[in-house]
Every structure is written in C-alpha cells, then in structure tokens.
Amino acid sequence: MKDTRDADYSRLAAKSLDDEQLSYKESSAILTGDGVELLPLLQSAYQVRKFYWGREVRVHVLNNVQNGLCSEDCSYCAQSRSSKTPIAGYPMKSEAEIMAEADRAHRSGAFRYCMVFSGKSPDLARTREIARLVRKVKGTYPLEVCVSAGLMDDAHMAVLKGSGCDRINHNLNTSERNYPLICTTHTWRDRLNTLQAAKKAGLEVCSGLIVGLGETSAELIDLALTFRRLEVKSIPVNFLLPISGNEVPASGPDPQYCLRVLCLFRFLNPRAEIRVAAGRELNLRSLEVMSLYPANSLFLDGYLNVKGSPGIRTLRMIRDAGFTIASDFKLEDILDGEGKGTRAIEEGSLKTSRDLHPCLPLP
Numbered sequence: 001m002k003d004t005r006d007a008d009y010s011r012l013a014a015k016s017l018d019d020e021q022l023s024y025k026e027s028s029a030i031l032t033g034d035g036v037e038l039l040p041l042l043q044s045a046y047q048v049r050k051f052y053w054g055r056e057v058r059v060h061v062l063n064n065v066q067n068g069l070c071s072e073d074c075s076y077c078a079q080s081r082s083s084k085t086p087i088a089g090y091p092m093k094s095e096a097e098i099m100a101e102a103d104r105a106h107r108s109g110a111f112r113y114c115m116v117f118s119g120k121s122p123d124l125a126r127t128r129e130i131a132r133l134v135r136k137v138k139g140t141y142p143l144e145v146c147v148s149a150g151l152m153d154d155a156h157m158a159v160l161k162g163s164g165c166d167r168i169n170h171n172l173n174t175s176e177r178n179y180p181l182i183c184t185t186h187t188w189r190d191r192l193n194t195l196q197a198a199k200k201a202g203l204e205v206c207s208g209l210i211v212g213l214g215e216t217s218a219e220l221i222d223l224a225l226t227f228r229r230l231e232v233k234s235i236p237v238n239f240l241l242p243i244s245g246n247e248v249p250a251s252g253p254d255p256q257y258c259l260r261v262l263c264l265f266r267f268l269n270p271r272a273e274i275r276v277a278a279g280r281e282l283n284l285r286s287l288e289v290m291s292l293y294p295a296n297s298l299f300l301d302g303y304l305n306v307k308g309s310p311g312i313r314t315l316r317m318i319r320d321a322g323f324t325i326a327s328d329f330k331l332e333d334i335l336d337g338e339g340k341g342t343r344a345i346e347e348g349s350l351k352t353s354r355d356l357h358p359c360l361p362l363p
Contacts, residue, residue, distance in 0.1 A: 009037075009044040016048045016267040021228070024221060030264045031217040031257070038256055045263040045294035048270045053296040055323045058112065058273060059315075060146075060297060061105035064304045066092045066117045072185045076173075076210055078243050078305040079118050085245030087305050092117065095133065102137045108300060108311055109327040109334050112144040113137060114169065116304060120186065121151040124159065131163035138164050142328055146206055146234075151186060151194050157201035167234065168198040169206040172226065175219035182213055195230060204233045208277065211261055212240030212252045220261060224268040234297070235265055235272050239279030241306055252279055255287040262294040278303040289321050312338045 012030075015022060022030075029036065068089025070079045078085040093101075098115070105113050115133070122130065127149070134145050147160060148169035160168065172191050173179070179188035198205050207230070209223050227235050240252045253261070266274050275297035276284075284291055291298075300315070302308035309317075315334060318325060325331050 009040040010047075012041075012267055013044040013047040016270045017051055019270070021225075022267055024218075027221045027224075027264055027268065028217055030267070031220065031260050036260070038259060041263050042259060042290060042293045045266045048266055049274075049294055049296055052271050053273075056296065056326050057292060057318050057323050058275075058297040058326050059108070059110050059300050060112045060114055060275065061101075061108060061110040061300050062114045062116060062303060063093075063098065063101045063105075064118075065098060065115050066090070066119065067305070068118060070118045071120050072183065074173075074183045074185075076182060076213060076240065078245065083243075083245050085243055085305070092129075095136065098133055099136065099140065102141055102143060105300075106141045106143055107329070109315065109325050109329050109331065110143060110300060111326040112146055112167070113141075114146040114148065116169075117147075117149040119150050122149050122156065124155060127152070127156045127159045131159050131165070134160070134163040134165045148206075151190050152197060153193075154197050154200060157197045157203060161201045161203055165203065167204040167206050168194075169234075169236075170194045170198070171208045171210075171236065171238075172223060173208075173210050174213045174215050175222060178213060178215050178219060195232075199230070205230065206234035206236065207232050208234075208236035208238060208275070210238045210240055210278075211258065212279075212283075220264070221268075224265050227265075227272070228269050232269070232272060234275060235269060236275040236277035237262055237265060237295070238277040239283040241279045241282060241303075243306065252283045255284045258284050259287060259290055259294070262291055266294040273297045275299070278306065278308075281309050289317050292318065292321055292323055 012022065012026065068079045068087055069091065071081060073082045074080045075082065077083060078087050102113050130147060130149060134147065137143060137145055144166040146167040146169050147165050170191055172188065174182060176188040195205050195207055207227060239258055242252065262274060262276060274295045276291040276295040277299055280288060280291065280298065298314065299308065301311045315331060319331050319335060
C-alpha cells in the first residue's frame, strides 16, 4: 500500500462489506506496508464496524473461577505448570462468590459474563456443575454467559448447550506451525476440535489469539482466515503481556502494529465481535482509545491474573470517544455514580517544591 490514496482505503471497506475476502497482498500490506497511513486505515475499518455494530461497545467481565492447578505447559500463561509466576492458586470458587461477581458485572454495565476454569479438560461431573452455575446466573441476571473450561468434546458441549450457555471460548492463540513452540502438552488441533464440537452442539464460538508469540504476519493472516471459515462469533485479540516467571520471552508489539492487526481482523471478519483484549493498556499505550474504531468489544476490570485499567476509567474512555455500551444501565448513569471523574485534585496529587524546582541541588 505504498503511495496509497484515500480510494485504496475505501476499497478495503467496500470489499469487506461485500463479503469479498481481501487478498494476501492486501492483508500483508495492512500489517507491514511501509506506506500505510494509520488514520485512513482506522476510518476504513470503522466503516465496517459501524455497519454491523454501530457505536456500541460490548463490555465483557472475566471471572477467574479456578486459578492455577493446571497440568499444561503453555509458556505464555501464568497458570502453566512451567511458570514461576507467584500466582494465588485456588480450586473452584463457591456458588455464592460466583453469583456475587455476576451481580457486580451486571451493575458495572457488562453485556457478557465470562467464567474461566483452569485445567486441561473437565470431566463430565465438573461440566454438569458448570452447567448448573450457568443456569443459576442466567436465571438471575440478564447477562449472556460464556464458558472457558479447556478441551471438550461432543458430550461436554451437549451438557453446556442444555444449560442455556450462550458461548464457548477456546482460543487458538497462534498458528498451527508455531503452537509446538509454546505448548507441548496438547496440540493446536486439539483446540480446533473443541471449537468444532461447540459449533456441532449449536453453541456460539469465541476464539482468539495472542499477538507477539513469534508468529509471522502470514500466520496472523492465516489465523484471521481460519476464524472466518469457522464463522467465529467473537474474536478476542490479545497482545502479549510481559509476566515475570513465564517462559515465553516478553516483547509485545508496538501500538501502531496492534491497531493494524485489529483492522485486519475487522476486514476479514466483518460481522464478528472483535474484542481488544489482554495487553490493551500496556501495548496500545496512548493509542488505546483508537482500538474502538476497528474493535467493538473489550474486557472491564482486568484479565485472568493481570490487572487492567480501573473499570470506571475504561467506561469514561468509551463515553469520551462518543461510543455507547450494550447494557441494562445507561453509561451516563454508571458514570454519575462515580462523579464523572470531576473529583477535586487531592493534596497528594499536587506538585511538591522538589517537583517545581527539579534542577536545584538537593539540600
């Protein structure tokens, strides 16, 4: 896309809206082209996002229902058996705690409540318990529920489908070629089979990736096309987080590349819910709000083992950029409860004499 014109960017949106798959050349140029201008690219991706999703942002809240205690060696994960990260491992939370967090998610403006269980695969007894919890949440709150519980087959999916579960999450994370470099205890195909079992049961599928695991741009394109073929409803785009103690080298992508990736996934999966997920704050930095132009979803209140921005800051960002949320509660009402960020500057935030005179010698 060297020496590009506005018409070139408009053509990307037009092809996407016509369900015409972008060529490899076009897709590669979006990711690595020297002449790409970021703002016209974002505007083009926004035209597709706006057509299918308007200015609405779907807010997801994660509940790390069971933490650690995992047999798998996924090198990017703090819960991995190979990680040295000092996380607080625990078995499945009580029903009371799970329901209290569902209530909190609902009142925070969440559209979907995502329950995540560590471990390779649940047995059928555990799956029935998860199904019971899904019924309880959905019978109490007007929330959509997504379950992430590891590798599952047709029998597991039938149980969850019967509970009213809306969606199953299982991320492919990286390319099939790259997968053995980040995990040896199960395969990329195992993950793909889980997604196919969910679709066979009539469950919606959520599956995403982690950008920064050593994949090539061609492999990112292939992943986006895999999600397109699977008709994945929701694609969380994570950016590698530098968690001390993990085996994978921590070198997340730069902000502009993050935005290029989000644009590519929007063009190649125009109807999908594209979620700017873990690593949003750290990797996008000052360009974080621009992610809402290709993406229409995000997580509130952090991730599995890593804190994110305070929820109210994220909601203000959504409001200040002119977007709305899908919720029973109006965004303004949620923000009114927090004073809309108009609190007075506290004494601890005022500059000290040292701040005001940084070049004077210390006494």
